[in-house]
Amino acid sequence: MRVVLMGAGHIGQVIARLLSGSGDYQLKVVDCSVVALKSLSHLKLETELVDTANAAELLQCLQGFDAVINALPYHLALTVATQAKAAGCHYFDLTEDVAATRGIMQLASGAKTAFMPQCGLAPGFIGIVAHHLSQKFSSLREVKMRVGALPAFPTNALKYNLTWSVDGLINEYCHPCEAIHNGELIEALPLEGMEHFSLDGTEYEAFNTSGGLGTLCDTLRGRVQTLDYKTVRYPGHRDLMKMLLQELGMQHDQATLKAIFRRSIPLTMQDVVLVFVTVSGERDGQFVQEVFARKIFADRSEEHPMSAIQITTAAGICAAVDLFREGRLPMSGFIRQEQVVLPDLLANRFGSAYEQSRQVESIG
DSSP states (O other), X not given: OEEEEEOOSTTHHHHHHHHHTTSSOEEEEEESOHHHHHTTTTSXXXXXXXXXXXXXXXXXXXXXXXXXXXXXXXXXXXXXXXXHHHHTOXXXXXXXXXXHHHHHHHHHTTOSSEEEOOOBTTTBHHHHHHHHHHTTOSEEEEEEEEEEEEESSOOSTXXXXXXXXXXXXXXXXXXXXXXXXXXXXXXXXXXXXXXXXXXXXXXXXXXXXXXXXXXXXXXXXXXXXXXXXXXXXXXXXXXXXHIIIIISXXXXXXXXXXXXXXXXXXXXXXXXXXXXXXEEEXXXXXXXXXXXXXEEEOBOOSSSOBOHHHHHHHHHHHHHXXXXXXXXXXXXXXXXXXXXXXXXXXXXXXXXXXXTSEEOOOBO
């Protein structure tokens, strides 16, 4: 399968390594950074320097390829998807942006090629898990999805280090959050809905952020009373972000805030990803609850160290592309994450990264 990977950044480098080493993909990686592309020189793949904001250049580099994996910033998602359709390429991405996903859904209507956005961790894997659990109930009452990508050793006041895209981080803190409450679709405010819980003896907080539900609101609407997604952080993080974004008004000057974050908050490869899904409802005449909880840790090997967020995000999108190549997903139109069968993903050579994690048995 001939694939163009757009973006050789933090996540793109791991995707490139996984796919190029599998033997089943002829891969070309494009980026606007010479330095980023040079970091892939040890891999068996083609590279091309491209202005990734230029639609004409994007279209040109897609010619003759079967699929494109978009690992560029979220604000380029609709541009890349539009060029993918024009080039006749299947499209996969990692976006958490709700508006971009809605635009891609419109592009996919009646298309001869497939469009599958939101293939990462959240949205992505978390929705696959929640949908899988929900299928076990005759009627659903509540679906709660909680995900956090956290530093293993927090040292600053925010109790946070950069583990993924600053653009994506600020975006999810600033936009309305889809949810279902009392059976009705609502838009909740970001940074609200605060709750606290403990996992393996560590205290956490969780609050509303945008995009993590993917298309689950559409899929489960009319079946569930409550459905929501919240981001997990260490206690105190939400209050400081709310002060920065809302009280100091930096949600209206996001470029400055992003620059401050990139300059002042260090990147870490020593992180942990928490995945926590609870589903309750009726089964066999009883009110029951099922829980899926995982901790995925960074790979600190000397040869190829990977952060937990790199592992989980790259595993999600590589597994989606692999399942598509094997004919286990629709071959055209819009593909929702919840159309992926969880056991298929976990059995996949890339998706198995989630099974190599440590399952959490107790939550208080």
